[in-house]
Amino acid sequence: MRKIIIDCDPGIDDSLALMLALSSPELDIMGITTVSGNVPADMGARNARKVLKHMGRMDIPVYIGEQVPLKCPYIDAMDTHGQDGMGESFLPEVPGDFPKKSAVEFLEETLEKEKISIIALGPMTNLAKIFSMRPKLIEQVEELVSMGGNFRSHGNCSPVAEYNYWCDPDAAAICYDLFGKAGKKIEMVGLDVTRKIVLTPNILEYVCRLDPENGGFIRRITGFYMDFHWEYEKIIGCVINDPLAVAYYIDRSLCGGFDSYTAVATDGICRGQTVVDSMDFWKKEPNSHVLTETDTERFMRFFFSRVLKKKDGSEWEAEELTLLSCL
Ligand code: BDR
Ligand code: CA
Numbered sequence: 001m002r003k004i005i006i007d008c009d010p011g012i013d014d015s016l017a018l019m020l021a022l023s024s025p026e027l028d029i030m031g032i033t034t035v036s037g038n039v040p041a042d043m044g045a046r047n048a049r050k051v052l053k054h055m056g057r058m059d060i061p062v063y064i065g066e067q068v069p070l071k072c073p074y075i076d077a078m079d080t081h082g083q084d085g086m087g088e089s090f091l092p093e094v095p096g097d098f099p100k101k102s103a104v105e106f107l108e109e110t111l112e113k114e115k116i117s118i119i120a121l122g123p124m125t126n127l128a129k130i131f132s133m134r135p136k137l138i139e140q141v142e143e144l145v146s147m148g149g150n151f152r153s154h155g156n157c158s159p160v161a162e163y164n165y166w167c168d169p170d171a172a173a174i175c176y177d178l179f180g181k182a183g184k185k186i187e188m189v190g191l192d193v194t195r196k197i198v199l200t201p202n203i204l205e206y207v208c209r210l211d212p213e214n215g216g217f218i219r220r221i222t223g224f225y226m227d228f229h230w231e232y233e234k235i236i237g238c239v240i241n242d243p244l245a246v247a248y249y250i251d252r253s254l255c256g257g258f259d260s261y262t263a264v265a266t267d268g269i270c271r272g273q274t275v276v277d278s279m280d281f282w283k284k285e286p287n288s289h290v291l292t293e294t295d296t297e298r299f300m301r302f303f304f305s306r307v308l309k310k311k312d313g314s315e316w317e318a319e320e321l322t323l324l325s326c327l
Contacts, residue, residue: 001028002117002142004249005107007065008242009037009122010047012080012087012225016218016307017121017242018048022055023306026250030110033103035065037122037167038077039085041103042067044122047085049094054217058094065103066125069168071266077163080228087224104129108137117143119249121242123164124148128171131178138182147245148172149190149262149274151290156239158272162191165264166272173264180287185259189248190274193255193294194241201226201237202327203300210316211308218307244294247302254302256293259286300324 004027008014021027032052034044045064052058068074082088099106103126110116111130118141120127131138148164149172155161165172179186199222208215225238248255261277261284276290301318308316 002026003028003030003114004117004119005029005031005033005110007033007035007103007107007118007120007122007126008048009035009039009041009044010051011038011044011085011122011242012221012238013240013242014038014044014121015047015051015086015221016240017246018051019055019214019307020243020246020303021119022052022057024246024250029060030116031106032060032062033065033107033126034062035103035122035126036067036069036074036076037164038081040067040076041065043085045098046093049096050086050091053094061099063101063103063106064098066129069123069125070128070170072168072170075167080225082224087221089220091220108134111137111140115140115142117141117145117249119245120144120146120148121245123168124171124175125168128168128174132174135178135182138178138184141184143187143249144175144179144184145187145189145245145249146175147189147194147242149188149264151190151192151274151276151278151292153191153195155273156191158269160270161272162274165274169264169266169272172272173266176262176264176287180261180285183285185286186288187248188262188274188288188290189245189255190291191241193291194244195239196294196296197240197244197299198235198237198296199240200327203324206323206327207304207308211310214308243303244299247299248291251302254294254299255291257289257291260288260290261286262288262290297325
């Protein structure tokens with residue numbers, strides 16, 4: 001089992017990513033930290049708890065993170081994720097207090113003690129706060145897998161920028177810069193690969209038939225997201241970005257890419273753009289592994305064989321989900 005902290009902003013696709021992580025025996029999830037992104041950090045924490053409750057994993061602590069980006073005014077993505085951040089499913093709140101410790105304190109204390117990996121599914125504000133104060137702690141990060149950025153793909157909230165990095169471009173820029181200085185690489189799971197992960201109504205119907213409880217939960221939170229994609233991108237279905245980062249952390253063979261130096265633009269019309277030096281103009285040591293290839297069907301099999309359960313509670317094998325090859 002590998003120790004990880006998931007830093008996120010749930011968020012519909014964050015919720016799906018949490019479902020996957022919680023269904024994966026390879027992961028020892030030490031905690032979930034939230035950050036303001038899709039929704040404010042405290043709402044994100046309440047949503048993380050709703051997912052934990054559904055998955056029967058209330059043992060995992062959730063820490064509330066930074067409320068606003070480092071420098072830019074905070075702009076949420078409730079137009080995409082709904083007023084409750086979970087597709088206006090308005091699932092019941094889970095009672096109970098949150099730990100007093102903030103996300104930044106929890107991350108910092110954990111990294112002081114041991115080496116862990118971080119899967120970052122939202123803006124990188126919490127991480128930039130810690131690493132700019134304590135750059136030495138980067139040595140304790142086994143791996144940082146970040147859903148964010150884009151190489152050849154267009155952006156999803158400006159012509160050139162992906163939301164997580166656009167929301168807090170200064171944080172993303174600091175993390176890429178400091179990881180480079182520490183001789184480490186961020187795994188950049190950007191829109192080039194996540195755009196290939198589209199949950200379609202047909203797939204959803206199939207999984208609801210296989211497992212009405214978990215399929216139904218996914219249906220309840222993704223309907224709003226599908227409507228959003230139809231309205232703005234004319235896609236029938238929704239791009240579920242975040243679970244790909246979790247899947248890739250567990251199984252490297254799900255995506256391919258290349259090492260490069262990446263810088264993040266912090267203002268102007270390029271705000272949040274990942275400038276990937278794929279042709280090595282700058283002659284800088286790579287600070288990122290930029291993903292460009294993935295296998296959609298393999299991901300879908302991987303994801304649903306873990307998240308769905310059979311009627312008797314047992315696991316699905318990826319090969320058993322036969323219909324996925326034709327949906
Ligand atoms: C990213 O932004 C958010 O809307 C999603 O949760 C995902 O992390 C995609 O650009
Ligand atoms: Ca997210």
